[in-house]
Amino acid sequence: xxxxxxxxxxxxxxxxxxxxxxxEDELLRLAGQVDLVYFPEARSRSLPGPYDIAFVExxxxxxxxxxxxxxxxxxSRYLVTIGACATAGGIQALRNWADVExxxxxxxxxxxxxxxxxxxxxxxxxxxxxxxxxxxxxxxxQLLAVTRSLLSGAKPVLPAYSVCMECKRRGNVxxxxxxxxxxxxxxxxxxxxxxxxxxxxGCYGCFGxxxxxxxxxFVKLLAQQGVTGDDAVRRxxxxxxxxxxxxxxxDAIAAQKx
Amino acid sequence: MTEPMYMPKAALENLIALLRGxxxxxxxxxxxxxxxxxxxxxxxxxxxxxxxxxxxxxxxxLEPGVPGEIFGVxxxxxxxKPFFFAPDENLIEVRREGKSFKSSEVIPPPRRLAFxxxxxxxxxxxxxxxxxxxxxxxxxxxxxTRRKDVFMVAVNCTRSAPTCFCASMxxxxxxxxxxxxxxTEMDECFVAxxxxxxxxxxxxxxxxxxxxxxxxxxxxTLTDRCAAGMRRQLDTSDLPRLLYxxxxxxxxxxxxxxxxxxxxxxxxxxxxxxxxxxDQQEIDGNMSRRVRQWDSCFSLEHAHIHGINFRPRIEDRYxxxxxxxxxxxxxxxxxxxxxxxxxxxTWCPVGIDLTQEVAxxxxxxxx
Ligand code: SF4
Ligand code: SF4
Ligand code: SF4
Ligand code: SF4
Numbered sequence: 001x002x003x004x005x006x007x008x009x010x011x012x013x014x015x016x017x018x019x020x021x022x023x024e025d026e027l028l029r030l031a032g033q034v035d036l037v038y039f040p041e042a043r044s045r046s047l048p049g050p051y052d053i054a055f056v057e058x059x060x061x062x063x064x065x066x067x068x069x070x071x072x073x074x075x076s077r078y079l080v081t082i083g084a085c086a087t088a089g090g091i092q093a094l095r096n097w098a099d100v101e102x103x104x105x106x107x108x109x110x111x112x113x114x115x116x117x118x119x120x121x122x123x124x125x126x127x128x129x130x131x132x133x134x135x136x137x138x139x140x141x142q143l144l145a146v147t148r149s150l151l152s153g154a155k156p157v158l159p160a161y162s163v164c165m166e167c168k169r170r171g172n173v174x175x176x177x178x179x180x181x182x183x184x185x186x187x188x189x190x191x192x193x194x195x196x197x198x199x200x201x202g203c204y205g206c207f208g209x210x211x212x213x214x215x216x217x218f219v220k221l222l223a224q225q226g227v228t229g230d231d232a233v234r235r236x237x238x239x240x241x242x243x244x245x246x247x248x249x250x251d252a253i254a255a256q257k258x
Numbered sequence: 259m260t261e262p263m264y265m266p267k268a269a270l271e272n273l274i275a276l277l278r279g280x281x282x283x284x285x286x287x288x289x290x291x292x293x294x295x296x297x298x299x300x301x302x303x304x305x306x307x308x309x310x311x312x313x314x315x316x317x318x319x320l321e322p323g324v325p326g327e328i329f330g331v332x333x334x335x336x337x338x339k340p341f342f343f344a345p346d347e348n349l350i351e352v353r354r355e356g357k358s359f360k361s362s363e364v365i366p367p368p369r370r371l372a373f374x375x376x377x378x379x380x381x382x383x384x385x386x387x388x389x390x391x392x393x394x395x396x397x398x399x400x401x402x403t404r405r406k407d408v409f410m411v412a413v414n415c416t417r418s419a420p421t422c423f424c425a426s427m428x429x430x431x432x433x434x435x436x437x438x439x440x441x442t443e444m445d446e447c448f449v450a451x452x453x454x455x456x457x458x459x460x461x462x463x464x465x466x467x468x469x470x471x472x473x474x475x476x477x478x479t480l481t482d483r484c485a486a487g488m489r490r491q492l493d494t495s496d497l498p499r500l501l502y503x504x505x506x507x508x509x510x511x512x513x514x515x516x517x518x519x520x521x522x523x524x525x526x527x528x529x530x531x532x533x534x535x536x537d538q539q540e541i542d543g544n545m546s547r548r549v550r551q552w553d554s555c556f557s558l559e560h561a562h563i564h565g566i567n568f569r570p571r572i573e574d575r576y577x578x579x580x581x582x583x584x585x586x587x588x589x590x591x592x593x594x595x596x597x598x599x600x601x602x603x604t605w606c607p608v609g610i611d612l613t614q615e616v617a618x619x620x621x622x623x624x625x
Contacts, residue, residue: 023541026541030541032542033543148539148540164607168335168521169551169552171340173293173295176316177318177604178293185520187520211558212557213518214517214519221608
């Protein structure tokens, strides 16, 4: 029997699961390897668990979802989070620093229908996660590599070093050194192929923290480039702002200002 | 080496044309994205002429240079390294065949490369990498194939960047080996020398006359002055022993407080050769590529072996890098791993400078 694969969605934009569909050629070959039994974005047939591999996109932002993820975990042999939302809480984790109650009253005409949590949290805060794929959105190649490893019964491995390494392999001219532009590359995990620096823009940190980083020195570098206070906080609290190291760094800068 | 020849600036156009006619892809310093890189040049007008670089620790800018000056840029982040030791290359392909498998080596296609405008330090760096990849019986087929058919046109430095310290490392600013032709650029002309029989033949085809004693003298003065005026220095006296003895120097912790462990220094270094070998499988599991990628001793994974990381802290890794580069490299390969090009200083986002680190370690050792 082919492995049963499911793709679940929580609070997210669908961009990560779309990487399956973007895989085009590989998708057909993947479809030959697995039984995609639950993937509402791609097909109407949805079968109940158990699942061999569950890919989970999105963060937990409602009481319903907090219950649903526990069921997904129970039904799945491997649970793999895909993307910044599922892995780090996503950009919607900005609510973790805001007054959600007030938003609810101001934004929605009938706030009584909105049932929401005051936070957006990563899947790993709710259930055990077997493997995390970072990125906003995730990289198609990384997604396929992780899938292939699981199908082969091998432990998935993705590089966790800085974007700078990939940036230099690619022959980009460093925007920090040659333009004085702020760039999150030195502290960000590789995976995108150093896309933004290749287009002469600083890295936004889509793939979250690299496995080893020196935030103290990095914050000093930002300050030298004139990026301080709110500006520095905003850059760190972007797509992966709720992940511990970046959260603590940004919180410390915010506290200093007060 | 022949006697110095007088080469009018216009003859550079002929040189490029002749090399192209011989089937070489000609590469030289070309302006790109606020920097320069070795890229294809079809004519002199493709070169980053009339521009100069301004460099300091952690900062690089291109600025208007001297009109008529062709090789005004001292260097950019890219050396010749990626052309011979590729940043990302397929080594073998393994295919499933029934219950067995078949593997085949992927050899890069043959090509002829001619480099125009190579600095002495970069030639020295190629010689260092040759020792690593083409040593005795241990010959790297991929490196060897890429390195084979190369024509080198060196340009002697008459101006150094403030980050250069080749005079300390005895690798420049004048090219002494590893080139087919060397040029010294002056206001109105070049003084050209050959360094090989291929270079010799090329000089003949260019139909140049012998340089006058005055012209040759002037060229020599320019490179001598460049050497004498070099601002950065690295005191190499007894350096291996100093670094081995200072394995517990407090300076390692201090530099680690600034180092981002971002790997930029090792990526731009023309001699650093660390790499990782990774397997990339096709999704159907029927084919797998074994790929070699540039890696760095600054990356955490690099020292992760059999479940244990033996260089977990940034200070461990900075110490590893500097000690290997300047000390154990000599034990291993009979040459220093540093040619003094200054790239690691310029392209470090936080401007860490190995010459300063060595000086600090030396100073604290004496106390
Ligand atoms: S541009 Fe950014 S990612 Fe690239 S080397 Fe510079 S700091 Fe690193
Ligand atoms: S280190 Fe020396 S040879 Fe290299 S670019 Fe600088 S001056 Fe020229
Ligand atoms: S260690 Fe630095 S100065 Fe020495 S060769 Fe490497 S990049 Fe150039
Ligand atoms: S010395 Fe500079 S370039 Fe090298 S890893 Fe440290 S911060 Fe990065």
